Amino acid sequence: MVETAAGPMPAYTETLPRIPESVAHARRLVDLALSVWGLSGVQDIAEIVVSELLTNAVQHARRDSVRVTVTRLGDEEVRVAVVDLSRTRPKLRAADADEEGGRGLAIIDGLSRGRWGVDPKPWGKQVWADLAPDKESPGE
Template sequence: MVDTGTGPLPAYTETLPRRPESARCARRMVGLALGVWDLDGLRDAAEIVVSELLANAIQHARRESVRLTVTRLGDTRVRVAVVDLSRTHPVRRSAGSDDESGRGLDIVDALSRGQWGVDSMRWGKRVWADLVFEETTGE
């Protein structure tokens, strides 16, 4: 549970090594949380978002670990966040068609519909993205 000052919210959190192999564990944890909360419709988007946020932390952060949190913010809203010990904020950049990197935050922005951000902390930062499950009708 995460206490936001307005009461506790259901959440899963885990400290992971700052290594590329941690992405698999992060995706698994996100999928588990969404399954428990009956929000499986967010699974694909959330797994991509956590992979991108984690990749940025792995590439640019300091220290040996990062903290992953998946928080249920309401009936259909989930926040995926990665905390690291670097105060340097991520920067969106334009990637050329031949570039192998530089698209991660654009992907996060698209999947979260612009609902993402960075919270500065005394010792680092939290990069988060909110995802909303919208049921579609089969017409």
């Protein structure tokens, strides 16, 4: 359980080494949580979001570990978050066409429909995205 302003919410959380191989482990944690909660409607986007969040932390944070959390916010909504020990806030930017990276936050912004943010901590930050299934019908 994670304590929020709305009270305790079910959550899965794990501390992982800040290495590229942890991205696959974080995706499995997200898959497990969403499977247990029966939230397959957000599984694909949650996997992409946690991959982008953790990749950013691996590339830009400091220290040896990060914390990944998946919190159930409602019947169909989850929050995917990564905490690291860097106070540097990520910035949403437009990557040039010839750049290999720099699109992670733009991807997160699109998949979360702009519902993401950064919570500063005294020792670092938490970057999160709230995700829900797309309710639009295919014909709209």
